Amino acid sequence: MKRRLRVSVFVLVFLLSLSALAAAEKGGELSGLDIMVGVDERPIPEDMRSEMSMDLINKRGETRHRGVRVFRQGDEKQIMWFLDPADVKGSSFLRIEHEDGSSDMWLYLPAFDKIRRIVASAKKENFMGSDFTYDDMSTRRIEDYTYRRLKDEAWGSFECYVVESLPKKGVNAEYTRVLSWVWKDSLIPVKEEYYDNLGELKKIRRLSEIEKIKGYWTAQIMTMEDVQKEHRTEIVFKDIEIDTGIDDGVFDTRYLKRIVE
Numbered sequence: 001m002k003r004r005l006r007v008s009v010f011v012l013v014f015l016l017s018l019s020a021l022a023a024a025e026k027g028g029e030l031s032g033l034d035i036m037v038g039v040d041e042r043p044i045p046e047d048m049r050s051e052m053s054m055d056l057i058n059k060r061g062e063t064r065h066r067g068v069r070v071f072r073q074g075d076e077k078q079i080m081w082f083l084d085p086a087d088v089k090g091s092s093f094l095r096i097e098h099e100d101g102s103s104d105m106w107l108y109l110p111a112f113d114k115i116r117r118i119v120a121s122a123k124k125e126n127f128m129g130s131d132f133t134y135d136d137m138s139t140r141r142i143e144d145y146t147y148r149r150l151k152d153e154a155w156g157s158f159e160c161y162v163v164e165s166l167p168k169k170g171v172n173a174e175y176t177r178v179l180s181w182v183w184k185d186s187l188i189p190v191k192e193e194y195y196d197n198l199g200e201l202k203k204i205r206r207l208s209e210i211e212k213i214k215g216y217w218t219a220q221i222m223t224m225e226d227v228q229k230e231h232r233t234e235i236v237f238k239d240i241e242i243d244t245g246i247d248d249g250v251f252d253t254r255y256l257k258r259i260v261e
Contacts, residue, residue, distance in 0.1 A: 030149065030161070031147070031149055032147030032148045032149040032150075032163040032164065032165075033147045035147070035149060035161045035163050035182055035187075036142060036145075036147050036163055036165070036180075036182075037142065038187050039182060039187045039189065040142050042187055044074060044075065044216075045074075045214075045216060045242045045243050046073070046074065046243050046245075047071070047072060047073045047074070047242070047243060047244060047245070047246040048070075048071075048072045048240065048241065048242050048243075049069075049070065049071050049072070049240075049241045049244060049246060050069075050070050050237045050238065050239060050240045050241070051067070051068070051069055051070075051237075051238045051239045052067070052068040052069070052070050052080075052235055052236070052237055052238070053065070053066075053067060053068075053235065053236040053238065054066040054067075054068055054130065054233060054234070054235050055233070055234045055235075056129055056130055056131075056231070056232075056233055057231065057232050057233070057234065058230070058231050059229075059230035059231065064129070065084075065085065066082055066084070066085070066088055066128070067082070067083040067084040067085075068080050068081065068082055068083060069081045069083060069259065069260075071246055071250060071251075071260065073246055073248065073251060075097060075139055076096065076097045076098075077095070077096050077097070077248075077251040078093075078094070078095045078137075078251075079092065079093070079094045079095075079250060079251055079255060079256075080092060080093045080094075081259040081260070082128070083259070088128065089110075090108075090110035090257075090259075091107070091108060091109050091110060091128065092107075092108045092255075092256040092257070092259075093105070093106070093107050093108075093127070093128075093256075094106045094251065094252075094253060094255075094256055095137060095138070096251060097138070097139055101141040101144075103138050103139075104117070105117070105118035105123070105134055105137075105138075106118065106253050106256060108256035108257060110257075115253055115256055115257075118134050120172075122134065123135045123138070123174075124174055130224070130233040131203065131224040131225065131226045131229075131231055131232060131233040132224055132233060133174060135174045136174075136224070140173075144167060144168055144171045144173070145165045145166060145167055145168060145171075145178075146165070146166050146168060147163055147164065147165055147166075148163070148164045148166075149161065149162070149163055149164075150162040150163065150164055150179075152184075153181065155181045155190060155191050156190075156208075158181070158183045158184075158185075158190050159183070159184050159185070160181040160182055160183055160184060160190065160191075161181075161182045161184060162179065162180070162181055162182075163179070163180045163182060164177065164178070164179055165177070165178040165179075165180065174194075175194040175195055175196065175202065176195055176196065176197055176199065177194075177195040177199070178192055178193065178194055178195070179192065179193040179195075180192050183210075186210075186217045188207065188210065188217055188219065189207075190206070190207045190208075190210070190219075191204065191205065191206050191207070192204070192205045196228075200228070201227055201228075202226065202227065202228055203224060203225060203226050203227065204223075204224075204225045204227060205222065205223070205224050205225075206222070206223045206225075207219035207221065207222055208220075208221045208223075209221045213240055213242055214242045214243065216242060218237075218240060219237075220236065220237050220238075220240070221234070221235065221236055221237075222234075222235045222237075223235070
């Protein structure tokens, strides 16, 4: 099975796993690839569930709120149900990743009472009015990119490796360049910058309030800012439960119309 770089914006838990980096460091200076392989190879929980507060904030500071319930199984499966407000209540989203790196996504909107499959051409669209695209919600395959380590740098209280990721020729990537600030103590990408086809900064993703839950490093606040549109999405994860034995059958389109407690 090919490894996929765990950078899906809704991956909530990050386990400290430095074995790959420790082995590489014995042979000399770590490369960008060494660091990102270390990020990729950290163990993750079997499953996770959480309540999620999502706020969409425009340049005038006006806010639209969404309440969401999220279930995950590893990196591969995720289902989300919108709980409030009334105009989005009952909407839902399902994502399933496959071993070949492809993914299937479905969106259910109760106003149309129809489950829509998200086709490849639509994956650069924004998800439910947020600053995340459907592509942002997928995982990147580590072999689709080249990596270059830049000068180490602190971001806030985090001492970080800084790595530049560039898509290889022929890879259909949404961004032409990604810069990752990877916290040295835990291999969490605490900040990422995404650049558009013109080489201009498009978005910045930030993580904060990072704590351990059941031994796993967990980011409890995530922000995605679209600097070009002067708009941002702030997510707060609440009531996080890890390794509770979520039934695999929940990750099916038939559950898009049924909110699971």
